[in-house]
Amino acid sequence: MQVFATYTRAAVVPLVTLALVLASWQAVTVSGLFRPDQFPTMTATLQALGTALGTEALWSAVGATLQGWAIGLLLATVLAVVIGSALAANDVAFRSAASVIELFKAIPAIAILPLVILVLGSTLDMKVFLVAFGAFWPLVIQVVYGVRSIDPTVRDTARVLGVGGVRRFLTVTIPSASPYMATGLRIASASALILSVVAELVGGAEGIGRAILFARNAGVTSYPTMYAYILVSGLLGIVLTGAFFLVEKRAMHWHESQRNAKDNELGAR
Amino acid sequence: MTQTLGAHAAGATPAGPPVLDVAGLRKVFNVGRPDERMAIDDVTFDVVKGEFVCIVGPSGAGKTTLLRCISGLSAPTRGTVQFEGTALTEVPDQLGVVFQDYGRSLFPWFTNGSNIALPLKARGVGREERTKRVNEVLTEVGLGHVEKQYPWQLSGGMQQRVAIARTLSYKPDLLLMDEPFASVDAQTRFDLEDLILEVREEAGITVVLVTHDIDEAIYLSDRIVVLSGSPSKVREIVTVPLGRDRDQVATRSSEEFLELRRHLLSLVMPH
Numbered sequence: 001m002q003v004f005a006t007y008t009r010a011a012v013v014p015l016v017t018l019a020l021v022l023a024s025w026q027a028v029t030v031s032g033l034f035r036p037d038q039f040p041t042m043t044a045t046l047q048a049l050g051t052a053l054g055t056e057a058l059w060s061a062v063g064a065t066l067q068g069w070a071i072g073l074l075l076a077t078v079l080a081v082v083i084g085s086a087l088a089a090n091d092v093a094f095r096s097a098a099s100v101i102e103l104f105k106a107i108p109a110i111a112i113l114p115l116v117i118l119v120l121g122s123t124l125d126m127k128v129f130l131v132a133f134g135a136f137w138p139l140v141i142q143v144v145y146g147v148r149s150i151d152p153t154v155r156d157t158a159r160v161l162g163v164g165g166v167r168r169f170l171t172v173t174i175p176s177a178s179p180y181m182a183t184g185l186r187i188a189s190a191s192a193l194i195l196s197v198v199a200e201l202v203g204g205a206e207g208i209g210r211a212i213l214f215a216r217n218a219g220v221t222s223y224p225t226m227y228a229y230i231l232v233s234g235l236l237g238i239v240l241t242g243a244f245f246l247v248e249k250r251a252m253h254w255h256e257s258q259r260n261a262k263d264n265e266l267g268a269r
Numbered sequence: 270m271t272q273t274l275g276a277h278a279a280g281a282t283p284a285g286p287p288v289l290d291v292a293g294l295r296k297v298f299n300v301g302r303p304d305e306r307m308a309i310d311d312v313t314f315d316v317v318k319g320e321f322v323c324i325v326g327p328s329g330a331g332k333t334t335l336l337r338c339i340s341g342l343s344a345p346t347r348g349t350v351q352f353e354g355t356a357l358t359e360v361p362d363q364l365g366v367v368f369q370d371y372g373r374s375l376f377p378w379f380t381n382g383s384n385i386a387l388p389l390k391a392r393g394v395g396r397e398e399r400t401k402r403v404n405e406v407l408t409e410v411g412l413g414h415v416e417k418q419y420p421w422q423l424s425g426g427m428q429q430r431v432a433i434a435r436t437l438s439y440k441p442d443l444l445l446m447d448e449p450f451a452s453v454d455a456q457t458r459f460d461l462e463d464l465i466l467e468v469r470e471e472a473g474i475t476v477v478l479v480t481h482d483i484d485e486a487i488y489l490s491d492r493i494v495v496l497s498g499s500p501s502k503v504r505e506i507v508t509v510p511l512g513r514d515r516d517q518v519a520t521r522s523s524e525e526f527l528e529l530r531r532h533l534l535s536l537v538m539p540h
Contacts, residue, residue: 153373156342159359160366161388161435171387175378254378254419 040224048224049231057211058229062236065207068124068196069240072131073189080136080184084143085173094144101141109134109195113202122204127196130203134195135188142184146177179255182248189244193237208233286354287315288443288475289339293348296334300346308334310500311348316443321469321476323486326496326504327537332479335501336447339477340366353442362392365441369448371428375420375435381407382416385435392439406434409471411464426457430464437468444469446478450485459517462489466515483533487526488515495536504536 025042028034040048052058087094109130116133120126150173158164158172174181200209208229215226252258296309308331316322326332337343339350341357341364350357352364360366368374375384385406386399394402403416410430420428429449436444446465450458462485469476480486486493493507511525520526 151373153368153370154376156337156366157368157374157376159342160340160364161391162360162362162439163387163391167391171379172376175376178378254421256377259421 037220037223040227044224045227045231049228052225052228052232058232061206061208061211061229062232064124064205065193065196065200065209065233065236068127068131068199068205068207069189069192071124072128072196073135073185073192075128075132076135076139076188076192077185079132080139080143081174081181084140085147085169087140088144088147094148101137105137105141109191110198110202113198117203124205126203127199127205127207130199131192131195135192138191139181139184139188142180142187143177146180146184147173149180150176178252179257182252186244186248189240190237193233193240197233208236286318287351288318288320288353289316289477290351290354291315291339291348292351294335294338294345294350295347296331296338296343297346307500309338309345310502312494312496312501312503313348314494314503314506316475316477318442318475319469319473321466321478321489321491322494323490323492324477324479324494324496325481325483325486325533325537326501327498328481329499330496331499331501332481332496333447335496336366336445336477336479340364340445342366362439363442365436365439365444367429367432367436367444367446367449369451371420371425371432371452375428375432377419377421380417380419381423381431384420384431385416385438388435388439402438403434406438407431409437409468410434424457426453426461429453429461433461433465433468437472437474440472442475444474444476446476448480449478451480451482458485463515463517465489470513483530483537484521487511487529487533488517488520493533495533507533507536 022042029036029039029041036044087097112133113130116126116129120129154172154176158168163172196207197209197212199205200207200211201213202209204210204213212226212229212233215222215229218225249258292313294309294312295307297305297307299305312335314322324332324335334343338345339357341350341352341360352361355361375381376387379387382403385403389399389402404414407413407416410433412427412430412434415423415427415431420431423431429452433449449465450461453461465476465478466489468474476489478486478489487509490509493509495504495507496502497504507529509529511520511523
């Protein structure tokens with residue numbers, strides 16, 4: 001009974017908070033504290049969201065945003081794993097590249113947006129480049145540290161067993177470095193979504209960002225739709241984070257952090 | 270006190286060419302730097318086929334360093350190491366090493382079965398043959414069907430058995446073990462000692478085992494290489510004339526055992 005009550009409370013409390021937030025949204029808009037051309041009512045927005053969810057336009061926008069996110073992230077990951085592992089294998093290379101990587105990592109990816117638009121135009125290529133650029137630097141650093149942190153016993157074991165070359169890289173180096181890579185990917189995934197939307201909003205590539213911009217340009221009557229698209233971009237972020245969490249839990253089930261999490265769950269029961 | 274071993278080896282075991290031949294080995298770390306440190310000064314010994322040799326010495330005697338040098342993981346500063354007549358440059362395919370820390374040397378991302386199959390894969394053994402061999406070695410080390418479980422789901426003693434099975438899977442000629450039983454409880458330790466004696470008997474494998482435990486060394490060995498403190502030299506090579514049949518209770522309480530123990534303690538204890 002006690003357990004049931006705990007679970008119920010855990011499920012109900014966030015819902016109550018959500019309801020409160022929505023109610024205050026409705027209150028501040030209906031009462032006239034905010035004008036409809038600044039901030040539409042909650043009901044109008046949710047209605048617009050309901051309508052938008054039924055349109056093909058929204059789903060193709062979501063698809064376009066996800067496409068930029070996925071291709072950019074994949075490209076960044078492949079490059080980061082290859083380049084990061086190569087740098088990690090060589091002390092001199094690592095030390096000489098470290099400062100350059102730190103410098104590039106410090107450049108906000110958005111700062112190069114005008115340049116990228118100039119060169120590539122309002123295209124998917126532009127979006128992919130921006131996403132890959134933003135995701136690559138944090139990823140490559142994680143890969144380098146991950147590969148360099150390999151336990152000497154693990155490395156010796158691989159040598160002793162005669163596991164070398166590509167096989168060693170795939171079966172020993174990558175799994176060993178994967179906790180670092182997972183962290184890097186989590187960070188990169190979040191920033192990739194942001195950059196995707198920015199590339200659409202500012203750069204004019206197809207996607208949720210551009211849909212937000214179009215709704216704004218369509219005038220006051222479309223404002224609820226604009227807010228609906230903003231909510232969609234937020235929901236997309238939640239879905240991606242959740243999906244990431246599940247994939248990581250599955251792929252890293254062998255890792256101590258996941259094993260401990262499982263033990264704690266069992267212990268709590 | 271350093272002796273050359275031809276005579277000893279011939280006396281203890283059937284004569285044959287040495288599987289391992291270590292001559293004048295020296296290992297210095299950080300050569301030419303202010304923190305230069307000599308871990309091993311001069312070590313010479315050989316191991317013939319089928320022999321069980323333990324290397325003992327006080328802690329800090331460079332035992333692990335010596336094992337790294339004779340396995341090909343680390344290059345000696347001076348001297349030579351020959352495995353089956355060839356000088357070592359890398360870890361040879363026919364050499365197996367079992368580390369003390371099974372928790373780190375078994376790959377947690379692989380099941381026990383995949384861990385054991387990995388060296389076979391690297392040697393191009395086909396899938397069917399691999400599965401067969403995994404089952405064989407698991408039986409050999411006294412484990413049932415744990416191939417689908419992960420190493421971290423097993424007890425320490427069982428994990429070390431998996432690690433031993435992984436090494437035996439590719440039938441190495443020489444098995445090198447670095448304090449393999451130092452991280453398990455006393456009972457498991459006895460079991461694993463007997464296991465390794467059995468494996469050696471059945472597979473006809475040659476074993477070199479590093480330990481700080483004198484009793485363990487006497488119980489297991491045909492010969493014991495006693496190292497001095499760092500930088501290590503061979504203090505003496507002791508022949509253990511206890512025969513092939515050993516028993517934890519009878520052997521360890523026999524008069525010869527205690528005599529050897531007294532002798533070895535006097536060698537290892539600081540003077």
